[in-house]
Amino acid sequence: MVKVIKTERRVLKFMPSFFKDRKPKKKPQMDDENQSTDYPIELIQVSLSDNLNIIKQKTGNSSDVVIREIKMGINFDIKAAIVYVEGIVDNQAIQEFLLQSIMKDDHKEVINPHNALELLSEDMMTIGNISSITNFGDMFASLMAGDTLILVDGVNRALSASTKGGEKRSIVESTTQMVVRGPKGAFTESLGTNTAMVRRIIKTPDLWRESLKVGRVTKTDVTFMYIHGIANDKVVKEIRQRLQRIDIDSILESGYIEQLIEDQTFTPFPTMYNTERPDVVAGNLLEGRIAIFVDGTPFVLIAPAVFMQFFQSAEDYYARFDIATSIRLLRILMFMISLIAPATYVAVTTFHQEMVPTTLIVAIAAQRESVPFPAFVEALLMELTFEILREAGIRLPKAIGSAVSIVGALVIGQAAVQASIVSPAMVIIVSITAIASFATPSFDMAISARLIRFLFMIGAATFGFYGIILCLLMMVVHLCGLRSFGIPYMAPFAPFIPVNNGDTIVRLPWWTLRQRPRLITANTVREGTNQYPHPPASRGMVNRDLEEGDNNEA
């Protein structure tokens, strides 16, 4: 695959003139293909009925586009219309702040077609955000985003009132990243709610937010947040550029964005972190990272990401450091198990029988005696079975899911062993591997480990331990070569930054973590000096109590 792509690139390099000639021709063609998503830059007409006709025609008379015609003025001679899309607007707001104030207004005497819009926006409409629109392009954009349009006959402008609303999922507990201690609320599908949740945590005006619409058809709101002064401006600029470069019809989830802006596609490792927890986003923003919110998904992207980040859980920072450190060490161990446990088993049983104690090798040999397959095939079979079961278990409705797990337990556990298709030792290895891979906090990292595991198994089956070491070396070299928005993926190990190592595989007490990650942030000072907690009084024996005791006795 890689070779093919390389050769294509080479071809492109060698024949630039040929492609340059064709490029300009191609572009307009592509736009034509793209149906009628690009609105003509057409100005709003003077006549209300014309405008309404255009709206109707453009929306294909869709039944959820509500056009309400009203009359204003002392003689009811000023025709106006209110246009909104049902379901995505806040009905109550339209009712109370638009219709009521327009219809029961006290300006009937002074209103005329010329000052109608000014009066409406300045005096009559009691709604927060109002803008004036002159062309159809902007008009449709705001209409489809949930705003309400007010058009007045004889005026070639329209008012857009922000009435975004409609049904929203309420904030519930996180389902993908659960903690014992820490805030429970998770992001929802609504972008406004999500950014608000972060703002509620970080109350500084330096928390800056930039928005843009991505997706030619979906016009999805994409927002990125960073703390000015802590985030690195170069990275912010890079993210802005990469987001602006996206030209795709739809953005349905933050995964689209991730795949379109990540540094390297051909790697099993994720180079952007995603979370649905506001406290995790806040923590990362405070380390100088940038969060990308996408409307319609609770998963927020965080960039730049480093390798160690995927082994850290929000709880590490809430728990005391000794516990957090030991749990992190455990996670690293589990990652290694999920990566090389089956490979090690294969290598040991086919190449390095001398490395196991005699009694154990005899026990394994006894189990393998009746198994017809080579160890590698056996391991592959079991791993595949497990992957199938896992996949089936995830997608199925809960009611059937339990049935699958029962069948799975029987197939993997009991029956396969009794039928002499696999050995009990292999079942243990596969189960340990499975549990270990579930214990990695980040699903993205766990699943990439699951993928590489097969590579390791092939390495082990062909070269034994030598093959495993070879694969490990390749993996480490690859990891060191990765970048996430210009930041080395293996930082702070490679390049080695001693100060930042306090928050990697170990988590030192908070008072020692005086610096933010140096490569990521523009401002490394996190806390003041001398944060070591000092108890106020000496811990020596207090004599006064003793004396008092003597007095009482007397």
Place this chain on the structure above:
Amino acid sequence: MMSMTFLLTSCWSKKELTDLAIVAAMGVDKTKDGRYHLTLQIINPGNVAGGMVGGGGTQSPPVTIYSASGDNLVEASRRASGRISRRLYYAHTNLVVVGEKMAREEGLNTLIDAFDRDPEFRNTSTLVIANHSTAADLVKTLTPVDKIPANKVLKTLEFTERKWGENVKTSLQEVMKSLESPGRGTVVSGFRLVGNPQQAQKLDNLQESEPEATLRASGIAVLKQGKLVDWLYGKPARGTVWILDKIQGTDINIDWEGRKEVIAYQTVRQKTSVSAQVKNGKPHISVHTRVEGDISEMEVPVDITNPKVITKIEQSVRKEIKKELRKAIERAQKNKTDILGFGEVVHRTRPNQFKKLKTEWNDVYFPKLDVDITVEAYVRRAGLRNKSFLSGVKENQK
């Protein structure tokens, strides 16, 4: 193309577990026509590891014996493949047994090369000389409790060395080292088949609560220039182990008020050091040992609350140990074999002078060696009782 070469290597050193014949022990004998006779104890994995896989397959023995002869060990081993359905795998061979006849007549020197050269074979495997039997008979014996006979031999040696001290566990490596060392005799652990060799091979033997034929650690083989010259049993054996500083715990009986061996003294820790001096070209050795232990049994009424009694007991222990060490040294001198490593000590302290002594060390200097023995013995604890039970009985009867 580059990646293709990786795939083309295939799996040349791959060996599936089900294709391996795990050799647990190996016996080497000499046939009448001077060829090597190899006896291989191969584990039947299904019969060793119980559990549900075997399904109660205890009807067949846990090990199978194959044997082959050849002009050298490698030839014999290769020839054996004609009888075994699997590839012989020596990496788990923890026991090498050499027949007494072979050890006496040819010695071990010729065997070592094959063991050391083979990359699969472990240098840490234990070397044992079959006492009064052929290696084949020893290897063929089935044992209870520890299903793999090789394991039984190893564990017996390990625990008896630790608890009783009349045997040593010698690895191939240690034997190689002492064979190479100038002017040094070698000790090798001995093992013996007690009972009928024919009965020992049968599974019926294990059906009895007291098997007729069993394996037993027995004696220490004394090797001079690789050849077996003497067997040490009992006190000289323990004295030898003691001087070699390998005693971990043993039991010493002392006499008390005319009654023989009535107080048992159990050693807890001991340290023996050997030092050498050379006076007027004559080497002089002093052995110092310091031992701490408990009183573990008293068959006479003794009041050990009295410190003077304790001192007296300590003195008797010293005398007893000294006697034992003396016996061991005398026996070694009689054999004209320096199994105690005195030569090495002289070599270390006076390297230049030892060069002159080296060639005739075993035959001339060692037998006439002056050895000083000093023993320090202490009683540290007396178990859960103070006075002897007997002294209580005696008082009540008054």
